[in-house]
Amino acid sequence: MQLVGERGKVSYLKRIEFVTEGSKGTLYITDESHVAKTLQNQGEAVLVYLHAGNTAQDFSQFLFAVEDPEELEPEYIERVYRRLKGLPWYIVDTERCRIRETSPEDVEAFYEIYEEPSITRYMEGLYPEKEEEKQYIKEYIDKIYTFYGYGVWTVVERSTGKVIGRAGFSNREGFEDPELGFIIGVPWQRKGYAMEVCQGILQYGWTALAFEQVQVLVEPENLSSLRLCEKLGFQYGKDVILKEKRYHQLILHR
Numbered sequence: 530m531q532l533v534g535e536r537g538k539v540s541y542l543k544r545i546e547f548v549t550e551g552s553k554g555t556l557y558i559t560d561e562s563h564v565a566k567t568l569q570n571q572g573e574a575v576l577v578y579l580h581a582g583n584t585a586q587d588f589s590q591f592l593f594a595v596e597d598p599e600e601l602e603p604e605y606i607e608r609v610y611r612r613l614k615g616l617p618w619y620i621v622d623t624e625r626c627r628i629r630e631t632s633p634e635d636v637e638a639f640y641e642i643y644e645e646p647s648i649t650r651y652m653e654g655l656y657p658e659k660e661e662e663k664q665y666i667k668e669y670i671d672k673i674y675t676f677y678g679y680g681v682w683t684v685v686e687r688s689t690g691k692v693i694g695r696a697g698f699s700n701r702e703g704f705e706d707p708e709l710g711f712i713i714g715v716p717w718q719r720k721g722y723a724m725e726v727c728q729g730i731l732q733y734g735w736t737a738l739a740f741e742q743v744q745v746l747v748e749p750e751n752l753s754s755l756r757l758c759e760k761l762g763f764q765y766g767k768d769v770i771l772k773e774k775r776y777h778q779l780i781l782h783r
Contacts, residue, residue: 540564541578543598549607549616556610558598562586574613592675612675620682620697623729626722628696630674631683633663638692642714651751652712679738681710684726686717693717696726698734698743706744706780707734723757731761735783742783746776 543558559565560578565588568575577594588594593609595601608618617630636659642648643655656662673680681697696711709731713723734740745763747754755777763779770776 541598545606547603547607547610549611554607554610554614556606556613558595562588565591574610576609615670617683618674621729621733622687623725625687626693626726626729627685627687628682628726628730628733629685630670631666631681631695632670633666635683635692636662636666639695642692642694642712645715647715648712651748651754652710679707679734682730684713684722693722694726696723696730698730698738698740701746704744706742707738707740709734709743709745709781724760727757727761731781740783743781745779745781746771747779748774748776 541558541560542564545556545558547554547556554574556574556576557565557568558576558578559568560580560583562583565575565577569591575591576598577588577591578598579588579594579596592613610616611618617632620628620630622628636655639655639662640659648654656665669680677700679698681695681699683692684694684696685691686693694711694713694717697709698707699710701708709727711723711727711730713726731743734743744766745754745758746769747758749755758779761781763781766778766780768775769778
């Protein structure tokens, strides 16, 4: 679709309609800043088309831009739309679980999971107040998911739709390799969920994120996590000290 923009010049405007999770979605692509701002002010999802003819225009307030709007993959279009509409990305499905981005609505379920003392024996807990945790999640979406394209995600049991844990990749300061992390709520432990979820996430890391290797840092006393990492194929690298705690650094190559 094309239209005549400001100053009478021909501008690019494309409207893409698709279905996401049973609902209709619409994404607009334009190369005119005033058109993009108008659509954005109307609550529409807008993707900017950058080219040599619009370098003087200000697109700084827009999150996504492309240089070839006619060669976009359907998955990319849907993910741009979902990000702009505040909807979580779906990462990967396993036999029994769906791994998706975390949303503030997951916080209630997280607090139920973290009530069990064993959950925080080897990892940090949540904020004291739920509103603080929700605000953290909102900032995490903007600063981590949007920047890296990955992070720690939410694990949902497909048969019930219930949040049962968290898993994904993080970047620890001082280390080059992405780090695998996972937690499954106590009611779903000892049922193979952790193994299933980690295998799915690792495969996603190799194929979609092009990781060459992944690390985990596990306290020596955390025997269940060490056994799981061994089953996943991780190999011992070395011991490291962080904040006066000793960890085994385990490495898995692609």
